[in-house]
Amino acid sequence: MGTKGEGNRQRIVDAADSLFYRRGYNQTSFQDISDATGIPRGNFYYYFKTKDEILEAVVSSRITDLSTMLARCESEAEGARERLLLFTDMLEVNRDDVIKSGCPIGTLSSELAKDESTLQEKSRQAFILLRHWLKDQFSALGLENADDLSVDLLAKMQGVTVMACAFKDVDYIKRSHIEIKDWINSKTLN
């Protein structure tokens, strides 16, 4: 209920978001988040009961950010095809981060798949959001296999990020981005 406390809570989530992305969830300690925020370790337990709860808040925050990004794609582009093309731009917009740390959603999903717990389900929610939005765009263009196309597009972008990150290759991202846009056009034009 406190106003000051909610501000601190958000600062913890923001710092954890960045650290989970750059170092991984398991490799990020409370001390790391404390160093990044200036908030003492012990204080975290006033806002979150466990580290898992911080992860849940981070995933929720990422989903909110993604929703904002998708809304911007809708407002800045007229048709569904143009929105899909705009969506793929995030490959190049975030290319430096992609080269260094991969995709925030993809790498988190891969990391959490290795824990036997139910953590991966949480990270999957972000993929589901994208999958549904992309499917809606393909559906709006009258394509019957819209869900398959949606997952295919996500797989293309995930594959590019994994290889670009593995080989630290910026040019490869640019080339692949063009190929992906060509693929979208080939599926949605005519």
Place this chain on the structure above:
Amino acid sequence: MGTKGEGNRQRIVDAADSLFYRRGYNQTSFQDISDATGIPRGNFYYYFKTKDEILEAVVSSRITDLSTMLARCESEAEGARERLLLFTDMLEVNRDDVIKSGCPIGTLSSELAKDESTLQEKSRQAFILLRHWLKDQFSALGLENADDLSVDLLAKMQGVTVMACAFKDVDYIKRSHIEIKDWINSKTLN
């Protein structure tokens, strides 16, 4: 030089290989490897100075295994196109592991990208081996952009594994495998 020691060394590498794949490198402890092999923790330091050295040995072991797999592709298929198609079969051959833990090479590369150390370079060696072999196959078919096609194929397979693992979807692997083989044929036939 001891013969018994080398046997134990290999048992450590084999157990670490499996654990690094299923739980991740950072999430695998010496105790885990000890439990899997029956070899006491302290004994590991007779064979490896650090945990990083175990990882190096695991990557070397994986590269050896991959080389064997590629040699089998060459012996079991006549032409380069058939060898490429046979290579992609590993998607379905290992589909249960892929669903559970992703790709051993891709997930290790993604995990090590998050450490600021030089560990990722080691894991990249496995990707380089595949990249060169695939390039040789495309080159043998007279294709000029053989290296690009090689990375494109690796990206396709990485993308499929990431999505299949995220959504735990076996059918998606089967469908994508067919699409990948169609893509290879479209590039190499005529």
Place this chain on the structure above:
DNA sequence: GTCTATATGTAGATAGAC
């Protein structure tokens, strides 16, 4: 070569003063 005991650091989590 093999194993036990242990050193040293740090992880997540808790208790309780203020």
Place this chain on the structure above:
DNA sequence: GTCTATCTACATATAGAC
């Protein structure tokens, strides 16, 4: 609400007996 001190567990790594 905020912070310090601390608990317990477990990590990598080392020392040294056998």
